[in-house]
Amino acid sequence: MTQQTSDAILARMMALHPKVIDLTLDRVWRLLEALDNPQRKMPPVIHIAGTNGKGSTQAMIRAGLEGMGKSVHAYTSPHLARFHERIRLAGELIDEAHLTEILDECYAKNGGIDITYFEITTCAALLAFARTPADYTLLEVGLGGRLDATNVIDDPALTVITPVSIDHEQFLGNTLAKIAAEKAGIIKRGIPCVVGPQPDEALEVIEARAAALGAPLLVHGQHWHVYEERGRLVFQDETGLMDLPLPALLGAHQIQNAGAALAALRHLGADEAACEAAMRDAVWPARMQRLKTGPLVEAAGEAELWLDGGHNAAAGIALADVLAGLPARPTHLICGMLNTKDVTGYLAPLAPQVQSLTAISIPDEVNTLSAEETQAAAEAVGMQTRVAEDALSALQALVAADPQARVLICGSLYLAGNILRENG
Numbered sequence: 001m002t003q004q005t006s007d008a009i010l011a012r013m014m015a016l017h018p019k020v021i022d023l024t025l026d027r028v029w030r031l032l033e034a035l036d037n038p039q040r041k042m043p044p045v046i047h048i049a050g051t052n053g054k055g056s057t058q059a060m061i062r063a064g065l066e067g068m069g070k071s072v073h074a075y076t077s078p079h080l081a082r083f084h085e086r087i088r089l090a091g092e093l094i095d096e097a098h099l100t101e102i103l104d105e106c107y108a109k110n111g112g113i114d115i116t117y118f119e120i121t122t123c124a125a126l127l128a129f130a131r132t133p134a135d136y137t138l139l140e141v142g143l144g145g146r147l148d149a150t151n152v153i154d155d156p157a158l159t160v161i162t163p164v165s166i167d168h169e170q171f172l173g174n175t176l177a178k179i180a181a182e183k184a185g186i187i188k189r190g191i192p193c194v195v196g197p198q199p200d201e202a203l204e205v206i207e208a209r210a211a212a213l214g215a216p217l218l219v220h221g222q223h224w225h226v227y228e229e230r231g232r233l234v235f236q237d238e239t240g241l242m243d244l245p246l247p248a249l250l251g252a253h254q255i256q257n258a259g260a261a262l263a264a265l266r267h268l269g270a271d272e273a274a275c276e277a278a279m280r281d282a283v284w285p286a287r288m289q290r291l292k293t294g295p296l297v298e299a300a301g302e303a304e305l306w307l308d309g310g311h312n313a314a315a316g317i318a319l320a321d322v323l324a325g326l327p328a329r330p331t332h333l334i335c336g337m338l339n340t341k342d343v344t345g346y347l348a349p350l351a352p353q354v355q356s357l358t359a360i361s362i363p364d365e366v367n368t369l370s371a372e373e374t375q376a377a378a379e380a381v382g383m384q385t386r387v388a389e390d391a392l393s394a395l396q397a398l399v400a401a402d403p404q405a406r407v408l409i410c411g412s413l414y415l416a417g418n419i420l421r422e423n424g
Contacts (some may be wrong), residue, residue, distance in 0.1 A: 006096060009103040011084060017116045017213065023147040027115040032152060034109040038130035039152045043073060044138045046264060047153060048164025049145040049183045050196065052314045053257040056249050057162050058138050060261035064270050066091060067277025070135035073151070077142050080285055080309070080338045080417035089127045090134045102128050106109040122149040131420050146185020159186050159193040160264055162257065164202040166227035167316040176201040190265060195219040196260040200264045204368070218263050226259030233279060235262045242272055245279045250288040252325070253318035286416035288322050294423035299392060303399045304406040306327065309416035311337065313345030319410065320349040330355050330402055334394045335378070335411040336362040339369050343377040346411070356384040358394040362415045391419060
């Protein structure tokens with residue numbers, strides 16, 4: 001079989017519902033019932049929600065569990081280069097033949113009835129997880145939590161809520177309290193929940209939901225603490241203190257994500273060696289990823305080339321902190337963003353850290369901002385700007401003017417995925 005086989009089925013799935021996002025669980029429950037309820041037959045689930053840091057936290061939990069010798073399923077979205085990235089079975093990305101088989105089965109069982117792409121592909125992932133032995137399943141929420149297609153696990157081993165901030169207001173609400181209520185929808189009666197750093201408004205909602213369900217909380221700043229000291233990560237909870245290497249994932253914000261991962265791992269019985277593996281071995285593409293091979297790297301010459309898929313205001317702040325902590329070097333952005341995002345909120349924190357921004361449109365993406373619209377937003381926050389046809393021409397112009405530059409391609413996971421495909 002070829003990759004086109006799964007691609008063809010995925011293309012048919014896109015046509016099953018007129019909307020990309022339509023939050024409800026009714027269609028998911030219907031299809032899961034037709035599939036004989038695979039969500040009840042999976043290895044113990046760790047369910048992860050939040051606005052920022054879900055993927056990084058999941059990657060560190062997976063590295064820690066694997067450091068304990070456990071086999072781990074993992075589900076994440078969106079994918080960057082290939083759909084297969086969303087489904088990891090016992091440590092390995094799902095292969096083409098298996099993916100084609102489960103997609104085809106779900107498509108047939110759905111019977112042509114309305115269902116969104118994310119809903120039916122999530123059902124396919126749960127089916128694969130139920131049929132493949134493993135010790136744990138890591139489920140990352142797609143959007144929100146309460147009505148997300150992953151929120152069908154009655155008795156997870158643990159839930160995790162990473163930092164909540166404003167994003168996806170058109171679906172989740174326009175206040176932190178409303179968004180936090182959606183994220184807190186993954187909390188289950190009597191099941192412990194690890195809570196990362198939160199604004200007070202969000203934490204109040206999460207605590208109220210947990211209290212109503214009798215769910216014990218493990219809250220940052222109350223039950224566990226994490227910080228950097230002398231180039232090491234220090235984590236402390238009620239069972240003691242650990243002195244660990246800093247996370248392999250760059251950025252001060254990853255310290256907090258690491259803390260949530262470590263709190264989860266400690267609850268699951270991880271020893272210090274497994275927690276060290278969580279810091280050392282986690283890999284998460286397009287989160288301040290240094291590109292080291294491929295046509296774009298060759299075009300960059302002696303310039304540094306980085307890739308990041310963050311796309312909201314909190315991500316802009318985190319990315320600015322990372323740039324501020326890197327060795328001094330002229331830094332230039334190549335940026336493409338979606339028209340559904342807070343472009344100004346994302347770009348404003350970055351303005352003091354960069355010399356220029358080259359705006360591009362995201363290739364083959366209907367919701368892209370035009371390069372000119374991104375340029376205007378960047379100029380409004382004080383950046384020096386230009387536009388380019390694509391990332392390659394933008395990069396060539398930048399390194400021609402400054403061969404020793406640091407170039408960061410950023411603004412969208414969709415752009416990051418395009419870059420990884422083109423640079424593969």
